[in-house]
Structures are given as structure tokens and as C-alpha cells.
Amino acid sequence: MNTHAAAPKGPKLPLAPPPSLWRLFLGFFIMGSTSIGGGVIAYLRTGLVSHYRWLDDETFVELMAISQSLPGLNATNMSILSGDRLRGWPGAFFAALGMCLPGAALMTAAAFAVGIGGDDPISKAFLHAIAAGAVGLITVVLVQLGAKVLGEIADYVFVVLTAVLVAFLHVPVLIALVGVGALAIWWHRPRKGTAPKPADPHFKDHP
């Protein structure tokens, strides 16, 4: 847990001492209020690693890998995991609260505002065009996520299989997730002789 002294490479400053619960909540609340445009993880990295120096990069990447392999929103999971590292379970709770509160409050307010002006064609044109732009953004996320996670051809087969089942054959997501997931995990099952390097936080072997 205490990796304060370990600074193997780079011009690293020592980590700051763990913040008080209030400072922790405030920090996540600020990151939750300013991370506009989808790339919350990038804001989290800048905030946690560079600005507050509450976590080092190695820990951040490790927590990131856990966040992405578990259900739940990545930013929320990251908040829970880093909050727990810093301040135990109250830290996890207040970090997640600070991260989610601003967006959730705004969206709730927006629901009432849309109820008032929802048929206004100009706001419809605005929101419809944003949805189109968001398709472009998701494609970028897919490319980046794919580059990090996908290694061999079989991985791409699992991707296409999952997408076809869900988007075209309308198989319930849970069934696709469990079915293809089990198949993919079995495909990558530990084999005799290729066991070492389990502690590698980057499970990806980049080409």
C-alpha cells in the first residue's frame, strides 16, 4: 500500500500524504464537475497523478485495469478503487459521490427543463446533431480501447461475435456477455509452460 519511497524512473515527485475525507470528496467533486466531453479517465489521471499526487502512475494503471474488467462505469469504479486506497471504505464512498453528483444533478435538472421545452424544434436539432457527433466519439473510444485490449485474431472474432449477437440478432446482453465471455476466457486459459508474468499490470502484450 505504501509505495511512497519507490520512485524508479522519471522526474517523479513524492506522493502527497493521503487527503482528509473532506479534501478527498472536494477533489473528486471538482474532477466530476469539470470533466466535460466523455474522457473522464483522462481528467482523473491528470487530477489524481499529476495535480494532487495522491496516486502514482503504476497504481493508476493497475486500478484502471480492474475498473475496465468489472461492470460499472469506468470513472465510478476508478473513484471507488482510488478512494478505498486513500481512505478506506469512507473514501471509496465519498470519491464516488463526488464524481457522480454534479453530472447526476445536472441531468435531473435537464429532465425537468426538457419536459418544459422538449418540443422546441431547435433544441431537437441541437440534440440530434450531438447524438450524431457522439457516434464519432464512440468510434474513437472503440479504436483506442481495441488497440489496448485486442491482441490476436481470435480477440477480434470475439468482438464481432458479441456485437452481431447483441446489435443484429437481439440476443440479451447478459447472455452474450456470459456466453462469449466464457468462450473468450477459455480461449485465453492458462496453459502449462506459459504461466509466468502473472504480476504484469498491463495484461496486454503490444505488438
Add this chain to the structure above:
Amino acid sequence: MKQLLDLAAVFGYLSLLTVGGGMAAFPELKSLTVDTYHWVTFPELMHYYSLGQLAPGPNMMMVAAIGAQVAGLPGAAVVLVAFILPTGLLTFGIGRLWNRLANWPWRPAVQRGLGAVSVGLVLAGGIVLARGALTNTLTVALAVGVFALLMLTKINPAIPIVASGLIGILLYVI
């Protein structure tokens, strides 16, 4: 009361599907809230999704808007708790177990296997959103434009997203 229980059940279930990101749950979000329960129409859902892009924090906080539309403030609160709490507890628990699992031989297999599936789920979510959002040449051009801009530059995604909205208004007005 029945409605709040339905909201809790639906969003609790949806939260379990968000492996790799909120988008992974989008196909099921659409089919449950639009087709099964008729809480919102597909255009309304897309518009809330768009607003979620503009709001800070996790984009999927837009689920609060669906809860609010169905059952006011209690609806929003129920949806948020149902959407965040179960997976939050799971993450908390696994986070504490993880270090002990460091030498578990199946750990890399689970990470790589679920990684591929989660990319597939995000892809499926993108396809479902694209079906609703890309309805004419303009919207396709906006999607391609945002994609190209974000791939080629390090610009904050909020900028092209807001810009596409403004282009949408501009072309509607003229």
C-alpha cells in the same frame, strides 16, 4: 410505488451490463426503457444521451434524467442508486481481493477474455445509437468529422461535440 420498483429492477440489471463502459448497456437500455416499459421514446432517449455528453462526470449519469421523467425526483434517486450501488459494491470487494489474486493463473485470461467482449459490447452500443442518430447525409458527415478530428488532434472531445450541435441548429435555421 410499482413504477419505482420497476425502475430499480431495470437499472440494477442494466448496471451489471456496463462492462467496459456505459455504452455496453445501451442496446438493452433502449430495448427496456423504450420498447418494454415505454418510459421514453427512442428520440427522447437519444436526446438525453446527447445531454449526457454535455454534462460533466460519467456520461451515463443521463439515466437520472430517465428516472426523473418517469417519477420525478424519487425516480431519479432510485435510478441512480440502482445503477451505481450494486456494481459499486462489487468493484469495492474485488478491488480488495485483487492483490490476493495477483498470482491467480486465470487472472490474465479473465482480463483478456472480458476485454474483448467489452469492446464488442461497446461496438454494439455504438451500432444501436448510430441507427437512431445517423439519419441523413448531415448526421453521417458530423459523425465522420468528429471521428477524424479526434483521431488526428488532441482536442477536448467536448469541443467537436458542442460544435456538431451548433451546426445542427445552423442548418435547421437556414
